[in-house]
Amino acid sequence: MTEEKRPSLAQLRRDLATVTTADDPRLLALQADPRKGAQQLRQQLERRFAKQAAAEAAFQERLHYERPFWERGQRVAGIDEVGRGPLAGPVITSAVILPPDFDVPLVNDSKQLTPKERARLYPIILAQAEAVSIGAASPQLIDQVNIYQATRIAMQRAVVGLGLAPQHLIVDAMQIPVDLPQTRLIKGDAKSASVAAASIVAKVFRDHLMDSYDRLYPGYGFAQNAGYGTAEHLAGLAERGVTPIHRRSFAPVKAALSTE
Incomplete structure (x- = not known):
């Protein structure tokens, strides 16, 4: 195949966008295309499929107990x-x-x-x-x-x-x-x-x-910290006190209660 008859790299990318398996003939045909861009595209697709195959294998392993x-x-x-x-x-x-x-x-x-x-x-x-x-x-x-x-x-x-x-x-x-x-x-x-x-x-x-809860009790950063003891949360405890959703048996909350 001459250089003139080969599809442009842009056209290759469009054509190969629908490739879903590593054994697709269009992907195999890329191996014969000497252009650097074509080989980079082939390698990108091969890496993607290798990653997908590894993810599928790992997922199948996670079904071992089921x-x-x-x-x-x-x-x-x-x-x-x-x-x-x-x-x-x-x-x-x-x-x-x-x-x-x-x-x-x-x-x-x-x-x-x-x-x-x-x-x-x-x-x-x-x-x-x-x-x-x-x-x-x-x-x-x-x-x-x-x-x-x-x-x-x-x-x-x-x-x-x-x-x-x-x-x-x-x-x-x-x-x-x-x-x-x-x-x-x-x-x-x-x-x-x-x-x-x-x-x-x-x-x-x-x-x-x-x-x-962040909207109900602003000032503790619940939307960001999910209730964990971040600096923003501890500052909220010090400034605003303990809310009904705090765990009073946990040490930082106990400490805040003792100062109220």
């Missing part, structure tokens, strides 16, 4: 929590039952995703999951029974709230007080797609809630 139950026709729920460390706001938990054909490779530990990615995945999980539930433990419950026990109660509430009964639970590190067999995983949100989906749902739900 597959045995799906093969037996059983439902398995992933459970995770968010908000154990903040000085204000509830602990939020989520339970998610994914279908056996769930295939959204970006679903991963919510802490490894950007806010934009979590916001995009949240409605996808809600739409594709067989069941999703939220559990909460209020600041008052946290103060009454301690953060660990309050988190267990919130997880229990999430499981009980599922519209479908699971036969097994996959839990991020904790044991839930329900009469169901449980697989407890350290860093479960990075090892199980079901737990990862629950972590995304819980995180997005709680962030929206803290945005609402």
Whole structure:
């Protein structure tokens, strides 16, 4: 093929914009194009597909714990929590039952995703999951029974709230007080797609809630810090005092109460 007969690089980019697999003949044909721009375009596409393949392989690995139950026709729920460390706001938990054909490779530990990615995945999980539930433990419950026990109660509430009964639970590190067999995983949100989906749902739900609290109780930075003890939050405590959503058993809040 002569240089004159080759499509321009701009035309190549337009043509290759619809390439979705690494074995597309149009991508393979680029290997014979000696132009530097064409080879750079080929390398960009190959890197993209390699990254997608790695993401898919990692996602399939995160289905390792679910597959045995799906093969037996059983439902398995992933459970995770968010908000154990903040000085204000509830602990939020989520339970998610994914279908056996769930295939959204970006679903991963919510802490490894950007806010934009979590916001995009949240409605996808809600739409594709067989069941999703939220559990909460209020600041008052946290103060009454301690953060660990309050988190267990919130997880229990999430499981009980599922519209479908699971036969097994996959839990991020904790044991839930329900009469169901449980697989407890350290860093479960990075090892199980079901737990990862629950972590995304819980995180997005709680962030929206803290945005609402920021409007109700301005001056603490809840929309930015989600209730964690940032400098802005601590300054708000010192200047404005303790709100009804603060955890009074947590040391910085206790200290603020002692000065009121």
